[in-house]
Amino acid sequence: MKSTIVKIWILAFLLVLGAGAVSAQNQFPSQIFHKGNIYGTDGQVYSGLVKYDLVNNLVQLQNETITTFTASNVSYFEIFDEVFGGLRKFYSLPYALNGDYETPIFFEVLTEGENVALLCREYIATDSRNMGAMNTMGMNPFWGPPTMIGYRLAFNYYFFKNGSIDRYSLKKKDLFDMLTGHDEEISLFMRKNRLEHDKRGDLLRITAYYNELNKN
Missing domain, CATH: 2.30.30 (SH3 type barrels.)
Incomplete structure (x- = not known):
């Protein structure tokens, strides 16, 4: 009898814990x-x-x-x-x-790095085009309550350089205007690693590479 009660208590605890995990995964990071x-x-x-x-x-x-x-x-x-x-x-x-x-x-x-920092500000955007699409972080999306309109995590990006914060337009031309002096090296690095100019993880790698170039 005592063993059965213990098993029921453990099962209930795991169910509550699992429900908490599911709840967290159905929310955006700023909501928990x-x-x-x-x-x-x-x-x-x-x-x-x-x-x-x-x-x-x-x-x-x-x-x-x-x-x-x-x-x-x-x-x-x-x-x-x-x-x-x-x-x-x-x-x-x-x-x-x-x-x-x-x-x-x-x-x-x-x-x-010593030359430039990549900053961002996230926000929750509505997305009615594809509720199952991957978000801009390259990870699984986290949705709110099911509705006709989906939600995705989106980002505005900024470069901090020479004491100034400048918003990045997500245009490839402007990326090279922000990261000046190594256009050929950065272009080759992007092609070699198949990096995009408007993706969070790719921008991080490109900026880190630019800072490495400026150490030489």
């Missing part, structure tokens, strides 16, 4: 809490479960209670993203998102 750290402008480090909101440039910390930080009082935060896998870092940097007035907003740093 991740293990992480928040580094305040006051030098304090806050650890716990972290959830970010790039639309409003907020980040929340969950411990016993939930504390909300703005990009103005955070230097950067980092999360371990169990959905996509890996450590992700977001820095607060001044940028004129709307108009000419610069305010601190969050950028994810994809790769950085």
Whole structure:
């Protein structure tokens, strides 16, 4: 009798755990809490479960209670993203998102070197063309509740160079305008590795290669 009860309890626990995993996979990374750290402008480090909101440039910390930080009082935060896998870092940097007035907003740093850093800001876009399509991260998409319109994770990309943040238009010509001085090497590197000029993972590799070229 006792053994049966234990088995039922274990089964129930696994079902709940499995339901939690399914729930997480049906949400975008910005919709769930991740293990992480928040580094305040006051030098304090806050650890716990972290959830970010790039639309409003907020980040929340969950411990016993939930504390909300703005990009103005955070230097950067980092999360371990169990959905996509890996450590992700977001820095607060001044940028004129709307108009000419610069305010601190969050950028994810994809790769950085002595010459240039590749940044991005994600957003959730509607996609009615192909609900089963792969998203721009090259990973499995994470959908919300089933509707007639699908959702995908999309990105705006930026290059940080010479103290300035410039948005990348996703046009190949503009990529070479951003990464100047090694057009032939970069073109060969892209052809050899079959890299595209508008894909997240490919842009990361291209920028990292450009930084390596500038070390020589």
